[in-house]
Amino acid sequence: MRRFLSFPSFLFVLLLCLPAALPYFGGDIPRSNDSLTHLYRAVELDRLVRSGIFFPRWAPDLALGYGYPIFNYFAYGSHYLIVLFHFTGLSFLWSLRLAYIFSLVLSGVGAYLLARDIWGDENSKTSEVWAGIVCAVAYTYSPYLLYTAHVRGGLPENLALAFFPFALWAVRRALIGDSKFIVIAPLTIAAIIVSHIGMTIQQLPFIAAFGIFVIVTQPLTTTRRLGSWIWGAGLLFIIFALALSLTSAVWVPAVTELPYVQFEAAFANANLNYRSQFFFWNELFALPNFPVYADLVNPPLVRSLPIVALIFALISIPKMRSHPFGSRLPFYFFLVLSFIASFLVIDWSKLIWDVIPLLQRSTFPWRFLGPGSLFIALAASAFTPRRPIYQLLITLLLFTVSLPMLYPPREPALENPTLADLARYEIPPTLLGTTTTGEYTPTWVKEFPDFKKNQEALINGNEIEKLEIRDWMVERIAALPTREVYRIAGAEAATATYRVFYFPGWEATLDGKRIQIQPTQPQGLISFDVPAGVHTLEIYFGDTRVREVTAGLALGTMLLLGGLALLGMGSWKVGIGDWRLEIGNYYLPITFFILLLLAPLVVVKRGAPVMQHQFINFDVAGEMTLHGYNLQYNETNKATLTLLWQAQHPLGVDYGITIRLVDENGLQWQDESPEEPRNWRFRPGTDQWSPDQFYYDSYVLKTISAAPPNKYQIEVIVYRKADRQAIYQQRIGEFVLSRPTNVRLGNPLTTFGGASLLSVSGDREQASVGSPYRLSLKWQAGAEKIEDQRIKIDLVSTKDEVVYSREAVITPSYLPSKWKYGDLLIQSFIMRLPASLESGEYRWRLNGTYNAPLTIRVAAPARLFVEPTMMVARREDVGESITLIGFNLTSSKGQAVIDLIWKARGEMSQSYRVFLHLREASGNVIAQSDGEPVNWTRPTTSWVKDEIVIDARTLNAPPGSYTLVAGMVDESGNRIGEVDLGAITLAP
Numbered sequence: 001m002r003r004f005l006s007f008p009s010f011l012f013v014l015l016l017c018l019p020a021a022l023p024y025f026g027g028d029i030p031r032s033n034d035s036l037t038h039l040y041r042a043v044e045l046d047r048l049v050r051s052g053i054f055f056p057r058w059a060p061d062l063a064l065g066y067g068y069p070i071f072n073y074f075a076y077g078s079h080y081l082i083v084l085f086h087f088t089g090l091s092f093l094w095s096l097r098l099a100y101i102f103s104l105v106l107s108g109v110g111a112y113l114l115a116r117d118i119w120g121d122e123n124s125k126t127s128e129v130w131a132g133i134v135c136a137v138a139y140t141y142s143p144y145l146l147y148t149a150h151v152r153g154g155l156p157e158n159l160a161l162a163f164f165p166f167a168l169w170a171v172r173r174a175l176i177g178d179s180k181f182i183v184i185a186p187l188t189i190a191a192i193i194v195s196h197i198g199m200t201i202q203q204l205p206f207i208a209a210f211g212i213f214v215i216v217t218q219p220l221t222t223t224r225r226l227g228s229w230i231w232g233a234g235l236l237f238i239i240f241a242l243a244l245s246l247t248s249a250v251w252v253p254a255v256t257e258l259p260y261v262q263f264e265a266a267f268a269n270a271n272l273n274y275r276s277q278f279f280f281w282n283e284l285f286a287l288p289n290f291p292v293y294a295d296l297v298n299p300p301l302v303r304s305l306p307i308v309a310l311i312f313a314l315i316s317i318p319k320m321r322s323h324p325f326g327s328r329l330p331f332y333f334f335l336v337l338s339f340i341a342s343f344l345v346i347d348w349s350k351l352i353w354d355v356i357p358l359l360q361r362s363t364f365p366w367r368f369l370g371p372g373s374l375f376i377a378l379a380a381s382a383f384t385p386r387r388p389i390y391q392l393l394i395t396l397l398l399f400t401v402s403l404p405m406l407y408p409p410r411e412p413a414l415e416n417p418t419l420a421d422l423a424r425y426e427i428p429p430t431l432l433g434t435t436t437t438g439e440y441t442p443t444w445v446k447e448f449p450d451f452k453k454n455q456e457a458l459i460n461g462n463e464i465e466k467l468e469i470r471d472w473m474v475e476r477i478a479a480l481p482t483r484e485v486y487r488i489a490g491a492e493a494a495t496a497t498y499r500v501f502y503f504p505g506w507e508a509t510l511d512g513k514r515i516q517i518q519p520t521q522p523q524g525l526i527s528f529d530v531p532a533g534v535h536t537l538e539i540y541f542g543d544t545r546v547r548e549v550t551a552g553l554a555l556g557t558m559l560l561l562g563g564l565a566l567l568g569m570g571s572w573k574v575g576i577g578d579w580r581l582e583i584g585n586y587y588l589p590i591t592f593f594i595l596l597l598l599a600p601l602v603v604v605k606r607g608a609p610v611m612q613h614q615f616i617n618f619d620v621a622g623e624m625t626l627h628g629y630n631l632q633y634n635e636t637n638k639a640t641l642t643l644l645w646q647a648q649h650p651l652g653v654d655y656g657i658t659i660r661l662v663d664e665n666g667l668q669w670q671d672e673s674p675e676e677p678r679n680w681r682f683r684p685g686t687d688q689w690s691p692d693q694f695y696y697d698s699y700v701l702k703t704i705s706a707a708p709p710n711k712y713q714i715e716v717i718v719y720r721k722a723d724r725q726a727i728y729q730q731r732i733g734e735f736v737l738s739r740p741t742n743v744r745l746g747n748p749l750t751t752f753g754g755a756s757l758l759s760v761s762g763d764r765e766q767a768s769v770g771s772p773y774r775l776s777l778k779w780q781a782g783a784e785k786i787e788d789q790r791i792k793i794d795l796v797s798t799k800d801e802v803v804y805s806r807e808a809v810i811t812p813s814y815l816p817s818k819w820k821y822g823d824l825l826i827q828s829f830i831m832r833l834p835a836s837l838e839s840g841e842y843r844w845r846l847n848g849t850y851n852a853p854l855t856i857r858v859a860a861p862a863r864l865f866v867e868p869t870m871m872v873a874r875r876e877d878v879g880e881s882i883t884l885i886g887f888n889l890t891s892s893k894g895q896a897v898i899d900l901i902w903k904a905r906g907e908m909s910q911s912y913r914v915f916l917h918l919r920e921a922s923g924n925v926i927a928q929s930d931g932e933p934v935n936w937t938r939p940t941t942s943w944v945k946d947e948i949v950i951d952a953r954t955l956n957a958p959p960g961s962y963t964l965v966a967g968m969v970d971e972s973g974n975r976i977g978e979v980d981l982g983a984i985t986l987a988p
Contacts, residue, residue, distance in 0.1 A: 045080065057253070114132075141402035143305070157199055212236070297409050334382075623727065629642060644697075714731065758778040797842055832909065894957060912968040912976065916964070959986050961985045
């Protein structure tokens, strides 16, 4: 085989890893959860650094000028990286792009060095290099790293994941005797800590475990082994101690001062705790979405293990017998670590999370996919084939599987955002201080101030007047981002308010002497007392005792490491060996890049995604189109529903969407407890929808416990959020529940032929006549075989009179003859309480003999049967049961008050709704009043024969002449009658 091409393998690794950052090469950035957040934090950090505050803790411009302690808690190494790129003259946006590119490429370089170092002990030089290349590609293109960069926008996590293989590499080199790495290893671990504290909690135990593994597997004689282990353990301890000491100013205040902010409450309110973030085991093996639909705004998430690399690792297991014991041990060790990391992601590991509070601080179990991906990549790279053709094909396959993740949806971002743009970005209280839950709001803030004035000032580029002292002269004479000096004067003592959130570290001096400050109630602003006279006031943000001590400790550790580096300068030679890679067929590496160029033609598609259930022109009130839906069952009684929407035009209205599971009688059977699909991705509000794009809308459908097996209908309701008015209601498909709940036999109230009645419940204790009432019977199979049967339900008065009766088959959708011992089923009935009932208490009786332990108090309205005086008398029938007998009308200055007077010709089973329209000559409705009679308090189902109901309504319209029209519609919205009430003139 001819050696045609030869070039540095390190350069080859860089070229292979660079396409992982393809979405950041230019144009709009990937539409992610947090990228804009990190961009704006970098804008704030840049301002502080340029003001001489190099290691800030307080962000004065966040929270719309009230300040936010984001830098005291959130490690900002990644934001510093953006700032450093920006200092070179690049725009903020390009600095953000380069930070992502740097993190992804660095991940590959670290994985390359680690794999080459580990597997190089046993393999040939060429195999050693290719082991590094395979590991680099498998790790860099793993679904979790790409998801974090292109979907979550988790730049800090990407940077921590990039330093993770470097830390393992440096720790190993230090423990096997390479002295210069005694300095490098703490620095790499420190880099993880200053990148992301949550990832640090998850990564440090693996680094420690790896270090212990290196110590105990060193090829030593028995007599030297114990001493070497003790020495290695001591060295490993020193490395960790140096790293933690060096970064103590970052993590110690973040931990000890956590009670100063509302972290726990904010995460609890947003349901952001570890208990709701676990995966099912099968989600670990999900493949990227294929194809990629370019016009789909929010494709489902894919967070999984690197499947191809895992397959390569598993098929290498049979080859272990032919390899030396020394190379088998690391292989099996990495498989074990990948298993542990994967196990901590799935819900089976809840017991472990429940007993380790520190682990809970990392919040998201699925973050363990990052370390797990590296360990799988290391195992996959252990025994790469020796033939270059196979080596390169493996690399191409690892790359090809990840291609769909390189084409995420995109969104525009400002090239150089300013503080005014930052003010526009914040939407308190939902988006405060660049956090979505406001978790770093100081605990003293019990009620937010009015942000509007500050926001307007910042957007317009004006200064915010922070110091307020009533009836005093206030002049600011010096200002820095976290320090202001004022000259103040007043004739009487006063209490000053500095409109910044109080947080430990804020201090104030008056004429050079420190004065006591305290937070206001309930807004938590800084306040202090000032005596009468002329004074110089200084307000500044300083350090607490913890911050001062840890800053000194970090500085001392930095000097120590610098001294160690200087002492060992003579040994600082980069012994990286042969860095050249020889490739037998020159066209193979070129294939890699040709594949990248051709990928959009194969991977990316335009237009609507293909759905499991496809609709054609499913119009929603001329506003949206429902193209179809997918339904994926997760459990017997649970499924994920995904709807595909498209706006027919720019909507400008925020519509809400509700999904219900209903039976043939319209009864709802869905569990109302909120639960997001595990692959859920944020859907923008409909007021932001573009007609050229498509939107997924996903829900978890779950029937209530003990719902009977049935084919339930999936019902979609679209409504205006502003007034909760439905514009669309449609049943689109079936949800099939095939099996009932089965539990241990409970204690029955009574038994009907083997059907045990466990409970009888109603939807409320009080109800009005004519209103719907839901009665539920909970059954359980108390015998092996039960005959089909019927149940009679009576409503009985205190006089033991049956006032309402109904008979039905027991659970008709799943008859008792199908029940199995222990099956649990609920049967519900919707019954309208008769309009003729008198006020009082009633009870339920079953099968004529069993008095259920359930009562209901019924309220009957005051009724009118004598026709009142009417301005206009009419006799117009509306439908079969109602007559409009007249109306009263008064009008003044653009307003008309109308009393519609109705008479019932009999009791009604439907609740009709009234409409009253004021129409122009052209027929356009200029004003209207719709709804159930008497302001929704007297539904027509509560009317009795010959009863008269006076329905008062008000219409507002410009002065002019109009036609007044009244009528009613049934429950489906169909008109049952319309009456022209004549002309009306509204005076100016």
